[in-house]
Amino acid sequence: MFSKRPHSERSGHGSSGLPCRVWLRQYRPATAAQDALAAAIVTLLLIPQSLAYALLAGVPLTLGLYASLLPLVVYAIFGxxxxxxxxxxxxxxxxxxxxLQPLYPLGSPEFIAASALIALLSGLILLGMxxxxxxxxxNFLSHPVISGFMTASALLIAFSQLKYLFGVGGGGDTLPRLLISLWQHLPETSGLTLxxxxxxxxxxxxxxxxxxxxxxxxxxxVFWAETWARTGPVWVLxxxxxxxxxxxxxxxxxxxxxxxxxxxxxxxxPPLDWDLALHVFPAAVLLSLVGFVESVSVGHTLAAxxxxxxxxxxxxxxxxxxxxASAFSGGLAVTGGVSRSVANFEAGAQTPMAGIMTAVGVALSLAYLTPLLYYxxxxxxxxxxxxxxxxLMDFHSLRQTWHYSKHDGLxxxxxxxxxxxxGVEQGLLLGVGLSLVLFLGRTSRPHIAVVGQLPGSEHxxxxxxxxxxxSPLVLSLRLDESLYFPNARYLEDRVSAxxxxxxxxxxxxxxxxGVNLIDASGLDSLEAIRFRLQEAGIALHLSEVKGPVMDRLxxxxxxQRLSGPVFLSQYQALCQLDPEFTAQTLAARDAARPIPLAAAE
Amino acid sequence: MFSKRPHSERSGHGSSGLPCRVWLRQYRPATAAQDALAAAIVTLLLIPQSLAYALLAGVPLTLGLYASLLPLVVYAIFGxxxxxxxxxxxxxxxxxxxxLQPLYPLGSPEFIAASALIALLSGLILLGMxxxxxxxxxNFLSHPVISGFMTASALLIAFSQLKYLFGVGGGGDTLPRLLISLWQHLPETSGLTLxxxxxxxxxxxxxxxxxxxxxxxxxxxVFWAETWARTGPVWVLxxxxxxxxxxxxxxxxxxxxxxxxxxxxxxxxPPLDWDLALHVFPAAVLLSLVGFVESVSVGHTLAAxxxxxxxxxxxxxxxxxxxxASAFSGGLAVTGGVSRSVANFEAGAQTPMAGIMTAVGVALSLAYLTPLLYYxxxxxxxxxxxxxxxxLMDFHSLRQTWHYSKHDGLxxxxxxxxxxxxGVEQGLLLGVGLSLVLFLGRTSRPHIAVVGQLPGSEHxxxxxxxxxxxSPLVLSLRLDESLYFPNARYLEDRVSAxxxxxxxxxxxxxxxxGVNLIDASGLDSLEAIRFRLQEAGIALHLSEVKGPVMDRLxxxxxxQRLSGPVFLSQYQALCQLDPEFTAQTLAARDAARPIPLAAAE
Incomplete structure (x- = not known):
C-alpha cells in the first residue's frame, strides 16, 4: 500500500477515463497466459456456485450462469x-x-422479472451514489453490524438449504419458521436424497x-495440492x-x-412496474449497500x-x-463475492482480463455443457x-466485539x-438503526474533564x-466532543454544576x-453559557480552537462578545489569566528537565 | 444560574420525592397573594386562547378550556x-x-376521541422517555430545525385562520392547498365577518x-400600562x-x-382503538418531542x-x-406554551401554586361564564x-444561521x-433527517491536519x-474527529495518500x-493501518490519547501490537522519536522566552 513508487497508474486510481485503459495499454502475452489459467480454474468453480446461488435466490438455475457472464465483462471495463x-x-x-418470496411463486415469470428489476434498481442506485x-x-454499515449480518445470513442460508438435503418442501424467511417448516415436513424425507x-x-x-x-x-x-483442493468441489459434483x-x-x-x-x-x-419498483426500492438500497461493502472490503484486502x-x-x-448488465441479460443482482474473488486472486489472475476470460468460459459452458448438468x-x-x-460465519468476532465495546456488541x-x-432486511435495519441511536445517545452525554497542568510540561x-x-482562579475544562445539536444543552448543565x-x-x-465542530445549536449554547457566566461575574475563554472551527466562529x-482573545494553547491561557501560578510551574519545569519519557497512561 | 447559594432545593432539582413538596413546605401567605394575582390575569388570557387553540385543533371549543384545567394542577405537582x-x-x-383531518370529520365524536387518544399516547411517551x-x-430537534419548524408552523397556522376571517369554508394541510382553497372560496366571502x-x-x-x-x-x-396591554386582547374580545x-x-x-x-x-x-393508536403513534412521538422541547426551552429561560x-x-x-390528565378529562395534547408561561411569569407568579389557582379560575369560568361566550x-x-x-416567527434566524453554517441553514x-x-409532520421529519444525514456525511470525511511544532512552545x-x-522523520497527524464507523475507512485512505x-x-x-471515541470499526481500521505501515517499514504511534479512549484500547x-508506548503528548513523542529535531527546538524555546501572548488565530 505504501510502496515508494507511485502506484496510482497501475491501480487505476484517478478519475480520468476508464480504469481499463491503464492496464490494457501495457497488456503483455505473459500476463494473458496467467490470466487465462486463472480464468479456467475460476470458470470451473463458478458453474456450480452460480447454479447454487440461483437456487437460493429462487430463480431458474440458468439465470445464475447468465449473471456470471456479461457483468464480469462490464466490471472489467469500469471497475x-x-x-x-x-x-x-x-x-x-x-x-x-x-x-420476492411473499409476492410471487418461486421461479414464476413475475418472480424472474422482479429479480431483474431489483438488479436494475441496484445498478441505478449504485451509479446514483x-x-x-x-x-x-x-460506512453506516459498521464493521460489527456487517459481521453480525454476515454470520446471521450465513446461518439462515445454511438452514434454508436443509430442505433440499432432506428432499422435502416448505421453507421460510426466518430461522424459527425454517425450523418449524422443516419439522413439519420431516416425515416426507427422501432417504436417498439425504x-x-x-x-x-x-x-x-x-x-x-x-x-x-x-x-x-x-x-x-504445494501447487498441485492447492489445485486439487480448489477444484475438488467440482469433482465431487x-x-x-x-x-x-x-x-x-x-x-x-x-x-x-x-x-x-x-x-x-x-x-x-426488464419489465418496468412502477408500483413494484417502489415496493422493492428500500430492499434494493440495502442490497446495493451490502453488495458494495462486501465488494469494497474484498477489493481492499486483495489490493493491499x-x-x-x-x-x-x-x-x-x-x-x-x-x-x-445483469438486469439486461437475465437478471440477478451481482457483487464481488468473497470466495470467487479470492479464488481468482489465488489462481494467479493479474488483471481484469481474467474476468473477461472467465466470462468466455461461462459462455462456452452455457453453449455446450448444460446437458452434463441434467442429473x-x-x-x-x-x-x-x-x-x-x-x-461467512464469524463467531469469534461476536465475543471480541462485545469485550471491546458493549455498544458495538449490542x-x-x-x-x-x-x-x-x-428477516434479512429487518435485521440489518435494526442493526444500523441501533448503532446510530447508541452513537447519538453516547454523543449526547459527552465526556467533560477538568484538566490541570502536568508538572514539568505545558501539557x-x-x-x-x-x-x-x-490554578484556584481558573477552571480549565476539556470538552471531549464536538459541540453540536445532540449535546448542546448538556454542556450548559455540566458547566453550571x-x-x-x-x-x-x-x-x-x-x-x-477535542471540539471538531461547533454547529448553530452549539453556538447558541456557548452564547447562553457566556451570558449566564457574565451575570455571575465569571469570564469565559476558549483555547486550542482548531482552524476549521475558528473560521466558522x-x-x-x-x-466579539468574549471578554478576551482565543488562546492558542491552554498553557498560554494560564500564563495570562494567572501569571503567579505559571511562574511556580515554570520553576518546576526547569528543575524537571530533561523531559520525562512517555508512559503508557 | 451560578449564584453562590445552592439553589438545588428551591429549584426542585434532585429525584427524591415530588418537586411540589419543596415549595409547599415553605409556602407563605404573601406568596399566595402574588400567585393569586398572577392567576387572575392568566385566567383572563387563557380563556380566549384556549378556545382559539381548540378551534385550531378541530375539536369543540369547550375542550380547549378542559385542557387548561386538570393538566395545570397535575403539572404543578409533578413539574x-x-x-x-x-x-x-x-x-x-x-x-x-x-x-386527524384526513381521518375523521372535524368535531365528530371520532375526531374528539382520537384527539384524546393522542394526548394519552403523548403522556405515555413522555413518561416512558x-x-x-x-x-x-x-436534542435531535436541533435549534435551527426547531426554529424553522416554529416559523413555518406559525405561517401555516396564520394562513389556516384566514378562512374564518373571510367567513368561508374549505381548508387544507399545506400552504399551497390553503391558498388554493381560499382562492376558490373567495366569492363566498361574508363582508361583515371580514x-x-x-x-x-x-x-x-x-x-x-x-x-x-x-x-x-x-x-x-408602567405597571398599569403593562396590565392594560396584557389584558387588552380580552377587552377587544x-x-x-x-x-x-x-x-x-x-x-x-x-x-x-x-x-x-x-x-x-x-x-x-379515552376509547382505546389499537389500530388508530398504531396509526397516530409516529405523530404522537413528534408531537411529544416538540411539546417537550418548547416546554423545556421556555422553562430554562424563565428559570435562568x-x-x-x-x-x-x-x-x-x-x-x-x-x-x-388532559386525556382523561376531555382530551387535547398540552405543553408549556410560550405566551401563557411568559404571561404567568411577568404577572408575578412565584410558585406552581399560581397554576393551581389558574385552574380554579378556569373551572369557575366553565361553571358560570360560558353563556357570555355565546356571541x-x-x-x-x-x-x-x-x-x-x-x-413564533423568526425570520432573522434564517439569515443568521445560513451565514454561520450552510449545513444548519440547509x-x-x-x-x-x-x-x-x-405538512407539519413531514417537514419536521425532513429537517431532523436532513440534519442527521448532513452531520453524518460531514463526520464521515473528517478534518485531518498534518501538524508541526510551534517555535518556542510544546504546542x-x-x-x-x-x-x-x-521533523523529516516523523509525520505528525491530528485527526479532528472520533474514529468510528462513519469515517473508519476514510482515515485509511488519507494516511496512505x-x-x-x-x-x-x-x-x-x-x-x-480530537479523538473522543474509537469504536470497533475504528479499531479495525487502526489495526489495518498499523499492519500496512509495518509492511512498508513505518512505525505507527499514538499520542495524547484521552483517558476514556485509552481505557477501551x-x-x-x-x-501490544504497537511498536512503542502511547505518548502522553505529541511533544514527548517527538523528543523520543527524533531527539535531534527536539534539541534544535529546545534552543529556540529558551531564546524565545518569555512566552508570547495569545493571539487570535
Missing part, C-alpha cells in the same frame, strides 16, 4: 479492482429471495479443511451427478436440476496484498454497471451452498438476532487521572482540542 | 419549573389537526405593539362580542361560537431569570402526567390566533419549506495555518487530542 470477480453472491441471493458522491453511506446430500456435505467439508494438508503430507507439491445418472436415482425421489436451456441470454429491458489501492467511487461505477441433484447444490457460507447481537428472527490532563496542578462547586473561580477556559458575533 | 403554564398550544393543536432516560432524544375579523386583527396588533408605549407616554404608570350580540350580526352571516356546555369535564378513559434550574427529566414526568365570533378567535403566532430551510409544502498546530517546524508523498518518513504519530490487543 477499479484488479482481482474482484463479480457475480451472484450468497447474501444478495438470500435478500432477493426474502423480498457514484454521481452524488454518496459512497460514504456504506444420503446423497450428506455424502456431498462430508466430502466437500473434508476437501475444504483437510485435503491440502493431507496431499502435502503424502508428498504432493461430477462424481455424484454421474452416480445419479448411472443408477437412475432421479426415478427414486432424488430431485435433479433437469434440462437447462442451452445458449446465451437474450438482451432485454499487492500494494495497490482501489477507488471506492470507481467501485460504485463498476458494480453499478455490472448490475445494469445434478439439488441436494448436492445445497451442500455446496452450505459449505460456501461456512466462511448492535452486532441485535443484527444477528434480528436477521435470524425477523494539561484530567485531574482525576493525573497528578496535575490546578461544576462552577457551583468552585465559588472562587473567576475564569472558565474551555479547552477545545469568526463568521458569528460570538468572538 | 420542575416554577413558572411554566401548561395547556393547549398553537403548534400542538396544528399537529393534532394535521394528523422519563423512565428510560431518553430525554436526550429531544370587517369584524380585520378590526380585531388591527386592534390586537396595535395593542400588542404600541399600547404600552402609548400609555407610558400619556403618563400612565368583550367589545366585539358585545357588538355582535347587540346588532344581531349572527343573523347576518357572522359565524359565532354558540352555546358552550357549562360545567366541569367528566373523567373518562431568577437563577434557578429546571430538571429536564422531571419535566418529562410533569408534562407526561399533564397529558394523561363570540369565530373571526375574532381567528384574529387572536394569528396575532398569537406572530411571536436543515432549517428544508424544515421550513417542508412544513409549508408537505503542535496545522502546518497549513501556522509557521511551525516539522499522505505517506505516499513523504518517502523519507519512518514514524507516523497519530495525535488523538487496553481491553483490545492493539496496544
Amino acid at each position: 477499479s479492482s484488479y482481482y474482484l470477480s463479480v457475480g451472484p453472491a450468497a447474501v444478495l441471493s438470500l435478500m432477493n429471495m426474502a423480498v 457514484a454521481r452524488l458522491r454518496l459512497g460514504f453511506l456504506a 444420503l446423497l446430500g450428506l455424502s456431498a456435505l462430508g466430502l466437500l467439508y473434508v476437501i475444504r479443511t483437510r485435503l491440502k494438508a493431507w496431499l502435502c503430507r503424502r508428498g504432493v507439491s 461430477v462424481l455424484l451427478t454421474a452416480l445419479v445418472a448411472l443408477l437412475g436415482l432421479d426415478q427414486q425421489g432424488v430431485r435433479i436440476v433437469g434440462a437447462i436451456p442451452a445458449g446465451l441470454p437474450e438482451l432485454n429491458l 496484498r499487492r500494494r495497490q489501492r482501489i477507488n471506492p467511487d470507481q467501485e460504485l461505477v463498476g458494480l453499478g454497471a455490472a448490475n445494469l 445434478l441433484p439439488h441436494a448436492v447444490l445445497a451442500a455446496t451452498i452450505i459449505i460456501a457460507v461456512l466462511g 448492535a452486532q447481537w441485535a443484527t444477528l438476532i434480528g436477521v435470524l428472527a425477523l 494539561f490532563r484530567n485531574i482525576q487521572r493525573f497528578a496535575v496542578q490546578e 461544576l462552577l457551583a462547586e468552585r465559588p472562587q473561580v473567576r475564569h472558565l477556559v474551555l479547552m477545545c482540542s 469568526q463568521r458569528s458575533e460570538f468572538l | 420542575s419549573s416554577y413558572y411554566l403554564s401548561v395547556g393547549p398550544a398553537a403548534v400542538l393543536s396544528l399537529m393534532n389537526m394535521a394528523v 422519563a423512565r428510560l432516560r431518553l430525554g436526550f432524544l429531544a 370587517l369584524l375579523g380585520l378590526s380585531a386583527l388591527g386592534l390586537l396588533y396595535v395593542i400588542r405593539t404600541r399600547l404600552k408605549a402609548w400609555l407610558c407616554r400619556r403618563g400612565v404608570s 368583550v367589545l366585539l362580542t358585545a357588538l355582535v350580540a347587540l346588532l344581531g350580526l349572527d343573523q347576518q352571516g357572522v359565524r359565532i361560537v354558540g352555546a358552550i356546555p357549562a360545567g366541569l369535564p367528566e373523567l373518562n378513559l 431569570r431568577r437563577r434557578q434550574r429546571i430538571n429536564p427529566d422531571q419535566e418529562l414526568v410533569g408534562l407526561g402526567a399533564a397529558n394523561l 363570540l365570533p369565530h373571526a375574532v378567535l381567528a384574529a387572536t390566533i394569528i396575532i398569537a403566532v406572530l411571536g 436543515a432549517q430551510w428544508a424544515t421550513l419549506i417542508g412544513v409549508l409544502a408537505l 503542535f498546530r496545522n502546518i497549513q495555518r501556522f509557521a511551525v517546524q516539522e 499522505l505517506l505516499a508523498e513523504r518517502p523519507q518518513v519512518r514514524h507516523l504519530v497519530l495525535m488523538c487530542s 487496553q481491553r483490545s490487543e492493539f496496544l
Whole structure:
C-alpha cells in the first residue's frame, strides 16, 4: 500500500477515463497466459456456485450462469479492482429471495422479472451514489453490524438449504419458521436424497479443511495440492451427478436440476412496474449497500496484498454497471463475492482480463455443457451452498466485539438476532438503526474533564487521572466532543454544576482540542453559557480552537462578545489569566528537565 | 444560574420525592397573594386562547378550556419549573389537526376521541422517555430545525385562520392547498365577518405593539400600562362580542361560537382503538418531542431569570402526567406554551401554586361564564390566533444561521419549506433527517491536519495555518474527529495518500487530542493501518490519547501490537522519536522566552 513508487497508474486510481485503459495499454502475452489459467480454474468453480446461488435466490438455475457472464465483462471495463470477480453472491441471493418470496411463486415469470428489476434498481442506485458522491453511506454499515449480518445470513442460508438435503418442501424467511417448516415436513424425507446430500456435505467439508494438508503430507507439491483442493468441489459434483445418472436415482425421489436451456441470454429491458419498483426500492438500497461493502472490503484486502489501492467511487461505477448488465441479460443482482474473488486472486489472475476470460468460459459452458448438468441433484447444490457460507460465519468476532465495546456488541447481537428472527432486511435495519441511536445517545452525554497542568510540561490532563496542578482562579475544562445539536444543552448543565462547586473561580477556559465542530445549536449554547457566566461575574475563554472551527466562529458575533482573545494553547491561557501560578510551574519545569519519557497512561 | 447559594432545593432539582413538596413546605401567605394575582390575569388570557387553540385543533371549543384545567394542577405537582403554564398550544393543536383531518370529520365524536387518544399516547411517551432516560432524544430537534419548524408552523397556522376571517369554508394541510382553497372560496366571502375579523386583527396588533408605549407616554404608570396591554386582547374580545350580540350580526352571516356546555369535564378513559393508536403513534412521538422541547426551552429561560434550574427529566414526568390528565378529562395534547408561561411569569407568579389557582379560575369560568361566550365570533378567535403566532416567527434566524453554517441553514430551510409544502409532520421529519444525514456525511470525511511544532512552545498546530517546524522523520497527524464507523475507512485512505508523498518518513504519530471515541470499526481500521505501515517499514504511534479512549484500547490487543508506548503528548513523542529535531527546538524555546501572548488565530 505504501510502496515508494507511485502506484496510482497501475491501480487505476484517478478519475480520468476508464480504469481499463491503464492496464490494457501495457497488456503483455505473459500476463494473458496467467490470466487465462486463472480464468479456467475460476470458470470451473463458478458453474456450480452460480447454479447454487440461483437456487437460493429462487430463480431458474440458468439465470445464475447468465449473471456470471456479461457483468464480469462490464466490471472489467469500469471497475477499479484488479482481482474482484463479480457475480451472484450468497447474501444478495438470500435478500432477493426474502423480498420476492411473499409476492410471487418461486421461479414464476413475475418472480424472474422482479429479480431483474431489483438488479436494475441496484445498478441505478449504485451509479446514483457514484454521481452524488454518496459512497460514504456504506460506512453506516459498521464493521460489527456487517459481521453480525454476515454470520446471521450465513446461518439462515445454511438452514434454508436443509430442505433440499432432506428432499422435502416448505421453507421460510426466518430461522424459527425454517425450523418449524422443516419439522413439519420431516416425515416426507427422501432417504436417498439425504444420503446423497450428506455424502456431498462430508466430502466437500473434508476437501475444504483437510485435503491440502493431507496431499502435502503424502508428498504432493504445494501447487498441485492447492489445485486439487480448489477444484475438488467440482469433482465431487461430477462424481455424484454421474452416480445419479448411472443408477437412475432421479426415478427414486432424488430431485435433479433437469434440462437447462442451452445458449446465451437474450438482451432485454426488464419489465418496468412502477408500483413494484417502489415496493422493492428500500430492499434494493440495502442490497446495493451490502453488495458494495462486501465488494469494497474484498477489493481492499486483495489490493493491499499487492500494494495497490482501489477507488471506492470507481467501485460504485463498476458494480453499478455490472448490475445494469445483469438486469439486461437475465437478471440477478451481482457483487464481488468473497470466495470467487479470492479464488481468482489465488489462481494467479493479474488483471481484469481474467474476468473477461472467465466470462468466455461461462459462455462456452452455457453453449455446450448444460446437458452434463441434467442429473445434478439439488441436494448436492445445497451442500455446496452450505459449505460456501461456512466462511461467512464469524463467531469469534461476536465475543471480541462485545469485550471491546458493549455498544458495538449490542448492535452486532441485535443484527444477528434480528436477521435470524425477523428477516434479512429487518435485521440489518435494526442493526444500523441501533448503532446510530447508541452513537447519538453516547454523543449526547459527552465526556467533560477538568484538566490541570502536568508538572514539568505545558501539557494539561484530567485531574482525576493525573497528578496535575490546578490554578484556584481558573477552571480549565476539556470538552471531549464536538459541540453540536445532540449535546448542546448538556454542556450548559455540566458547566453550571461544576462552577457551583468552585465559588472562587473567576475564569472558565474551555479547552477545545477535542471540539471538531461547533454547529448553530452549539453556538447558541456557548452564547447562553457566556451570558449566564457574565451575570455571575465569571469570564469565559476558549483555547486550542482548531482552524476549521475558528473560521466558522469568526463568521458569528460570538468572538466579539468574549471578554478576551482565543488562546492558542491552554498553557498560554494560564500564563495570562494567572501569571503567579505559571511562574511556580515554570520553576518546576526547569528543575524537571530533561523531559520525562512517555508512559503508557 | 451560578449564584453562590445552592439553589438545588428551591429549584426542585434532585429525584427524591415530588418537586411540589419543596415549595409547599415553605409556602407563605404573601406568596399566595402574588400567585393569586398572577392567576387572575392568566385566567383572563387563557380563556380566549384556549378556545382559539381548540378551534385550531378541530375539536369543540369547550375542550380547549378542559385542557387548561386538570393538566395545570397535575403539572404543578409533578413539574420542575416554577413558572411554566401548561395547556393547549398553537403548534400542538396544528399537529393534532394535521394528523386527524384526513381521518375523521372535524368535531365528530371520532375526531374528539382520537384527539384524546393522542394526548394519552403523548403522556405515555413522555413518561416512558422519563423512565428510560431518553430525554436526550429531544436534542435531535436541533435549534435551527426547531426554529424553522416554529416559523413555518406559525405561517401555516396564520394562513389556516384566514378562512374564518373571510367567513368561508374549505381548508387544507399545506400552504399551497390553503391558498388554493381560499382562492376558490373567495366569492363566498361574508363582508361583515371580514370587517369584524380585520378590526380585531388591527386592534390586537396595535395593542400588542404600541399600547404600552402609548400609555407610558400619556403618563400612565408602567405597571398599569403593562396590565392594560396584557389584558387588552380580552377587552377587544368583550367589545366585539358585545357588538355582535347587540346588532344581531349572527343573523347576518357572522359565524359565532354558540352555546358552550357549562360545567366541569367528566373523567373518562379515552376509547382505546389499537389500530388508530398504531396509526397516530409516529405523530404522537413528534408531537411529544416538540411539546417537550418548547416546554423545556421556555422553562430554562424563565428559570435562568431568577437563577434557578429546571430538571429536564422531571419535566418529562410533569408534562407526561399533564397529558394523561388532559386525556382523561376531555382530551387535547398540552405543553408549556410560550405566551401563557411568559404571561404567568411577568404577572408575578412565584410558585406552581399560581397554576393551581389558574385552574380554579378556569373551572369557575366553565361553571358560570360560558353563556357570555355565546356571541363570540369565530373571526375574532381567528384574529387572536394569528396575532398569537406572530411571536413564533423568526425570520432573522434564517439569515443568521445560513451565514454561520450552510449545513444548519440547509436543515432549517428544508424544515421550513417542508412544513409549508408537505405538512407539519413531514417537514419536521425532513429537517431532523436532513440534519442527521448532513452531520453524518460531514463526520464521515473528517478534518485531518498534518501538524508541526510551534517555535518556542510544546504546542503542535496545522502546518497549513501556522509557521511551525516539522521533523523529516516523523509525520505528525491530528485527526479532528472520533474514529468510528462513519469515517473508519476514510482515515485509511488519507494516511496512505499522505505517506505516499513523504518517502523519507519512518514514524507516523497519530495525535488523538480530537479523538473522543474509537469504536470497533475504528479499531479495525487502526489495526489495518498499523499492519500496512509495518509492511512498508513505518512505525505507527499514538499520542495524547484521552483517558476514556485509552481505557477501551487496553481491553483490545492493539496496544501490544504497537511498536512503542502511547505518548502522553505529541511533544514527548517527538523528543523520543527524533531527539535531534527536539534539541534544535529546545534552543529556540529558551531564546524565545518569555512566552508570547495569545493571539487570535
